[in-house]
Amino acid sequence: MPAFAEARVDLDVISANVAALRERAPNSHFMGVVKADGYGHGMIPAARAMLAGGATWLGVAFIEEALEVRRAGIDTPLLAWIVPPGAPIGAAIEAGVELGISDPWVLDATVAAARAAGRPARVHLKADTGLNRGGITREGWPEVVEAAARAEAAGVLQVTGVFSHLARADEPADPGARDSVQAQLDAFDEALALADKAGLRPEVRHIANSAALLTRPDSHFDLVRPGIAAYGLSPMPDLRDIGVRPAMTLAARVALVKRVPAGSGVSYGHRYVTDRETTLALVPLGYADGVPRAASNIGPAALGGRRHVIAGTVCMDQFVLDVGNDPVEAGDEVVLFGDGENGVPTAQDWAEALGTIPYEIVTRVGVRVPRTYRSGAVS
Ligand SMILES: Cc1ncc(COP(=O)(O)O)c(C=O)c1O
Structure with a gap:
């Protein structure tokens, strides 16, 4: 161990977790979520470990994170889903990073950047099905899918995905939460139908985070998008044993x-x-x-x-x-x-002691703490 402290990350454990989780969604692609420095574990080592475990996609929040993945030589399909004003959209297109389109202005900016780059942007349209965070509203959706279809016909855009994100998948024992998930899945079906009607044929439709992957097979669609469970932690405080190990x-x-x-x-x-x-x-x-x-x-x-x-x-x-x-x-x-x-x-014990979630415990391990890695296969 280095002189004062370390965050030891077992990459084989991450790979094994991914392999175990894949068995829960055997017919779907697996997007390993490695944003926020791989939930504090180190983005690039975590990404490689997830790919070794069978992940077929990687997901991050920001384009800058995605570009770092590309700079590391990883050429897996890769989605960045938060695009704030000023984000380097052109660089993302050049690097083959797929972009989440969460608002009409992002679509316009992406089309403009694709024209400037001289190559089509690959995008995933994000429907807000009830989280009321990122994503295109139900009212705005028809116009956005039409505009996306026009841009596709013009050769500046490829809609490779349609996705959404759940608000309450982590409370499977709560009937109100189950209703909320169902309402979001219904709204997602509607959004998909409208996209289809507009002529869009996305390769991957996705909505499942770790909790939905584990508890809602009806949410798996073409791709699942887990983060926390791949690192070996449960998204559900009442369901600790999910067949993975903390890494x-x-x-x-x-x-x-x-x-x-x-x-x-x-x-x-x-x-x-x-x-x-x-x-x-x-x-x-x-x-x-x-x-x-x-x-x-x-x-x-x-x-x-x-x-x-x-x-x-x-x-x-x-x-x-x-x-x-x-x-x-x-x-x-x-x-x-x-x-x-x-x-x-465990990080879950810490979360319970502090009234928070294990995500916050692992992602906050500071930059001063060296990460050290153990792995038979990956480094
Ligand atoms: C859009 C999106 N998808 C997937 C995930 C992964 O969620 P989890 O770590 O709960 O599996 C996140 C994480 O916050 C997210 O923001």
Whole structure:
């Protein structure tokens, strides 16, 4: 392990997770979502591991991310779905990056960029079927599919996909959420029918994220688009066992230990006070590294196979564990989260302690923390 801390990523685990997830949607293409630096795991290694596991597409949020994938020499079909004003659309077209069209202005800008580039843009039209985030509204959809069909006929556009995104797929036990998913699937069918009527014949229709991949086979269409499950974490707090393993372990080395008497206030604000003579271990990871300050006095960590809770305030670069009389010395390994074996907490445990979701825990691991990779096949 590097001197102070590391995020260890097991790429074989990512590949195995993808292979296991593919079995749940055997007739659909598999778009591995690697945005946000591969959910904190490292975008390029994660992308390669997903491809090794059987992914046939890759998905990112931004064109800049997609261009980085291309620069790494990965030529798999690749979709970038957030195109803000000023985005490098021309560069995306040149690099063969497919673009999500979430608003009429994006279609216009993409057609203009394709004309300038002298080659057609490959696009996926995004229908807003009820998330009310990105995507073309039901009212705007007929006009957009007509315009896209005209641009296709003019040879400046290829509509390779039509897609949407679900709002409540991660609550499969909630009848209201199930109704919401059904309403979105119905609206998606309508959007697809209108696209078809306009003469569009997309290669891939897609709406399923990890949760829908796992719980709604009727949402799989031609392609599924999971992120979190490929990294081994469940999108559904009530359904932890989804047949995958967490790929990332966040670990640090104890920087120093000290013995203190009962009544010692610990860290900023003395928000933790020792109730007996005890040993404190200093762990060199802080909120700059993605350990939320909100984890003060609640975040779990394992040391020598035993679970502890952070003592006092998480600082920018460090926090403290009160380990009682457990033997500990500088250099010992502390695991904040990992695969859940041998007393090690998971990112899901962190999410539950903090009232958030595991996505936020893994994506926030800071740039100062070196990622190290283990893999038999990929590096
Ligand atoms: C459009 C889109 N598709 C798919 C995903 C993957 O979702 P998940 O990580 O829940 O599988 C995301 C992630 O937020 C997304 O924004």
